[in-house]
Amino acid sequence: MSGLSGAAAIAGIGATEFSKDSGxxxxQLAAEAVRGALADAGxxxxxxxxxxxxAMDANAEIAVARELGVPELRFFSRIPYGGGAACATVQHAAMAVATGIADAVVCYRAFNERSGSxxxxxxxxxxxxxxxxxxDNGWHYPVGLSTPAATVAMFARRYLHEFGATSEDFGRVAVAMRRHAATNPKAWFHGRPITLAEHQASRWIVEPLHLLDCCQESDxxxxxxxTSAARARDLAHRPAVITGAAQGSGSDQFTMTSYYRDDLAGLPEMGLVAEQLWRQAGIGPADVRVALLYDHFTPFVLVQLEELxxxxxxxxxxxxxxxxxELDGALPVNPHGGQLGEAYIHGMNGIAEAVRQIRGTSVNQVDGVENVVVTAGTGVPTSGLVLAAG
Structure with a gap:
């Protein structure tokens, strides 16, 4: 176990509603979410x-601090690589708390990703x-690799070829996420499950990815x-203790699809994160009852299960x-519905769901949760967490 393991905990979570046009x-979205997280922590x-x-967030720390009335900041940090930053925000906060640099650190992500950019x-x-x-983009944009779906489709095609998988295998991920979202009142797709046939009938975005293989766009x-784990135990809720926190970038790392690698059907950066997480937390995959996996595209959920x-x-x-x-299976993934079903908030809503699972307060609560693994964006330098009941 590392010196970081067990030193800090998540004491509060907050969120706005998830929509397609926040108005x-x-x-304002950032301030609302932070205010909610502080109230939740007491x-x-x-x-x-x-x-x-x-690094992609448009809201400066000092602006958020002014809006909330935070008097002064002793620590501030930004993490690059899009969704790969999600769990690393908590890692940086935990390191600051564990080393005494700060006492209470807020991690936030806010955007109008549907109504805006x-x-x-x-x-x-x-x-x-x-x-x-x-x-880098100047080399692959001219050949059509100019959207996340286009680059991931290249990865997905190689995975299908190498392992004999099918589009229906990707579809089973989408069906499970939408089934979970259907019973989550805060999910955009609440009450709207899908079937595998509907997945297969959805239009192509970039073959072999259907529309329903791609996460939604959300505001x-x-x-x-x-905070420190000790302080969190005196606050409003059962703490989610951070027993593992890691970042990782693999050999010949690129963005979304690292097509210079000899092995095009793996995510070695997630494997690197997994090795660190299990070592820090002193557990392994068999000790995890529920997983919150970054599901921006269905093929990467499959590969994360392998790399972890x-x-x-x-x-x-x-x-x-x-x-x-699924919820009644041996390893429920994304009981809140994930980014395919609840909302795409760059993976931060997955961390919030992990905390609810630890507390025992999720609308789709899994029984016997003691450890939860959480991952951030894949196809890019990434990050992960292991949270445990405090």
Whole structure:
């Protein structure tokens, strides 16, 4: 176990409603979510002395602090690589708390990703940026690899070829996530499950990805409060103790599909995160009752199950075939519905659901939860957490 393991905990969670048109600024969304997380923890803005968010977030820490009346900040940090940052925000907060740099750190993510800038569309400016990423994009944009779906489709095609998987295997992930969302009143797709036939009939986005293989676009915000584990035990709720927190970037890492690698059907960066998580937490896959996996595209859920050690390489289609990742299965995945069913808030809503599972307060509560594994965006440098009941 690492020196970080067990030192910090998530003491509060907050969120706005999830919509397709919030009708307010991203700064207002951020402030609402942070205010909710502080109220959930039983803390005041004056208790906050640290903030962590995504490099992509448009809301400056000092602006959020002003809106809330936070008097001063002793620590602030931003994590790059889009959704890969989600769990790393909590990792940075936990490191700050464990080392005494800060006492109460808020992690937040807020955007109007449906009514404002939509990530699923071609971002023409990304190819002209005077950065190394702009240079990289200049090589693959001209051949049509200019959206997340296009790059992931290349990965998905290789996975199908290498392991004999089918589109229906991807569809079983989507069906499970939508089934979970259907019983979650806060999910965008509440009351709207899908069948495998409906998945197969949904239109192509980029073959072999159907529309229902792709996460939704959402407006909303989620915030998380991290304090020391000892302090969290005296606050409003049962703490979710951070027993593992890791980041990872694999060899020849690219963005969304690392197509310079010899092995095009794995996610070695997630394997690196998994090795760190299990070592830090002192547990293994068999000790996990529920998993919150980043489900921006269905193929990456399958590969994460493999990289995390729940099954072997190429075995995920068989692993999930009997409903194992559904609520009554051996390893429920994303009981809230995930980004396919609840909302796409860059993975932060998955962390919030993990906390609810630890507390025993989820609308789709899994029995006997003591440890939860959470992952962040895949196909990019990524991160992960293990949370345990405090």
């Amino acid at each position: 307010r600024s991203e700064l 803390l005041a803005p004056s208790d906050v002395d640290g903030m962590v968010t995504f 939509r990530f699923g569309r071609v971002q023409a400016a990304a190819v002209a940026a005077a950065t190394s990423a702009g240079l 909303g915000a989620v915030a998380i409060v991290v 050690g729940f099954c072997g390489r190429g075995e995920a289609p068989g692993f999930i075939a009997d409903g194992r990742i």
